[in-house]
Amino acid sequence: MSDHDDLIALEQKRCAAIAEGDLALLSTMLRDDYLHVYGGGLSSGKDAWIDHISEVPRIPERVDLAVRVYGDTAVLTGKLINRIRPNANAQPAEAIGKRVPIKEDVQAFATQVAVREDGQWRFCSFQMTRCVD
Incomplete structure (x- = not known):
């Protein structure tokens, strides 16, 4: 397989790990210094983001994903549809502005x-920007 593949x-x-709630598997794909920047501009580290995912499940879908590889670093860009499906007991979260x-x-x-x-390969950073209607 190629790096792209x-x-x-x-x-x-x-x-798939996010959609299935397999947070242990998800954790193995992220570096310990992982930084997640939410659509509203707030950010959190690996553990806080995984905690957020556990309370606010979602089904992510990637569209038109582009991959650029620069040696041992890669940048992936493309559309994302996050189908947010919070648990009934979901509480206000700092990660998304309380x-x-x-x-x-x-x-x-x-x-x-x-x-x-x-x-x-493991992810070290993720940043999303909400699309404007």
Whole structure:
């Protein structure tokens, strides 16, 4: 497989882990210094983002994903549809500005950075921007 194929497969695996609530698997795909920037501009680290995902489940779908590889660093860009499906007991979250999450389909554009260490690709950064209607 090429780096391009490996990275597409990693992103598909990441989306599936999120949709299935397999947060242990998701954790293995992220570096410990992972930074997640939400559509509203707030950010959190790996552990806080995974905690947020556990309370506010979603089904992510990537569209028109582009992959650019620069040695052991890769940049993935493309549309993202996040089908947010919060638990009944979801509380206001600092990660999203202390508001109670609602059921919604978020249209966004996302940029991710992955690095290859010891032959394995892992994500170190994710930034999304909500699309304007």
